[in-house]
Amino acid sequence: MLKFEDKGNLSVDNQVDIKPEYLIHPYISGNKYRKLKYNLTEAKAFGENTLISFGGAFSNHIAAVASAGKEFGFKTIGIIRGEELASKIESNPTLSFAEACGMTLKFISRENYRIKATDEFILELQNEFGDFYLIPEGGTNALAVKGCEEILTKTDEVYDFICCAVGTGGTISGLINSALPHQKILGFPALKGDFLREEIAKFVTNKNWELITDYHFGGYAKINSELVTFINTFKRLHKIPLDPIYTGKMMFGIYDLIEKGFFPKHSKILAIHTGGLQGIEGMNQKLKQQKKPLIV
CATH class of the missing domain: 3.40.50.1100 (Rossmann fold)
Incomplete structure (x- = not known):
């Protein structure tokens, strides 16, 4: 795992950018x-x-x-x-x-x-x-997928990998449908299990995607102190908040995959920040009850 204290960037071999969809609207987020x-x-x-x-x-x-x-x-x-x-x-x-x-x-x-x-x-x-x-x-339905097909724009054509968190599969389906042939879509499910592949397949025909299922932290709404530390450190270093259910797990996964050499050298990676920040307060209630560190 990347040591933030020693290294503030993701990797000298890869470019990683975040598309801040969470800034679209203060409440109807991402x-x-x-x-x-x-x-x-x-x-x-x-x-x-x-x-x-x-x-x-x-x-x-x-x-x-x-x-x-x-x-x-x-x-x-x-x-x-x-x-x-x-x-x-x-x-x-x-x-x-x-x-x-x-x-x-x-x-x-x-x-x-x-x-x-x-x-x-x-x-x-x-x-x-x-x-x-x-x-x-x-x-998630066909109209939701249509809306999510508009996330990627012409300025995003330079990226080799598009990463997003996956809940019900609508967002990643839109990305898959709108991605260019040279781009691969990586989904980071927040839930355990392999059922999402079937859900996504209902809305897509392209084969340019993969689910990375190693970063759900035990299942939906499950987190641990390592993830909380990652989220807090990421915000301190990059001034970007992450939620603990979706985007925090995705970014943790991207960092870890870079450390493991998953991405080819000089890859350009775009992470879609889908929002979900309103959930931080509720998660902190649970963490406080468990007397664990909070998300700041």
């Missing part, structure tokens, strides 16, 4: 803005004024949908995993933000959350809330 762009356009075209979607306690997606609804004139409903969270809204920064944006929160059991995509469950939601425009958990 890839969430891209994923929602065409979904909101279609909802308007269909005459729908209510958005409904799904997420967990500290979901970036829920926060983004709530903010988008407030900004663009939609009612929003968030179906939240975990009935116990209903009494913890005030102490939860993500849920309290969503509620402040006007989002109606409906808390369901984890058992029901597993069947949220079934026709029967959707019908129950329609009976309760009336007509709505449905956005899947994480925001």
